[in-house]
Amino acid sequence: MGASSYPLVDVADAFVAEARACERALHFALDMGFRKVVLEGDSLTVIKKLNSIVADRSVLSPISQHIRVLAGVFEEVTYNFVPREANKAAHELAMVGRNLKLPYFWVEEAPSSVVEVAELDHQEWFHQC
Structure with missing residues (x-):
């Protein structure tokens, strides 16, 4: 349905980056x-x-509280x-986003490299079933 990339600055670690990505995904949705959302993550x-x-009393607490709101x-x-x-397309989108200085949004499309990887993900999943 769409994709987005949002530059994150001053991120403490991979957990904070993943939590921020979840937060941004909900903003995008x-x-x-969208009224019903399935948010997938590899953390x-x-x-x-x-x-x-x-x-939650970790460094992620303020982010997870905002996600709940x-x-x-x-x-x-x-x-x-x-x-x-199992979701190489999400990783590819993150790699594309690393080269972007500003937020970027794709509606009913995605960067070509992400589409290619998503199609491969789908083919691999389909062949496993």
């Missing part, structure tokens, strides 16, 4: 008008924190862990 730690009802706007938000090998 809201802007696109098991972040996905567990988002699925947990226990108060954003999620409240939707009819439904589901958080799923997906290994990077």
Whole structure:
């Protein structure tokens, strides 16, 4: 349906980057008008924190709290862990985004390299079923 890339500055570690990416994904879904969202990420730690009802006291706490507020706007938000090998398109989009200085949004399209990798992901998944 679309894709976005948003430059992150002063990111403490990979967990914070992944949590910020989840946050940006919800903003994008809201802007696109989606009511039900499945958010997939390759950081098991972040996905567990988002699925947990226990108060988070880590450095991710302010981000995860903001994600919960954003999620409240939707009819439904589901958080799923997906290994990077199973979603290479998301990794490719992140690599494309590293070269962009400003936020960038694609509606009903994506960068060609991301589309190519997504098609390969889909073919691999289809052949496994």
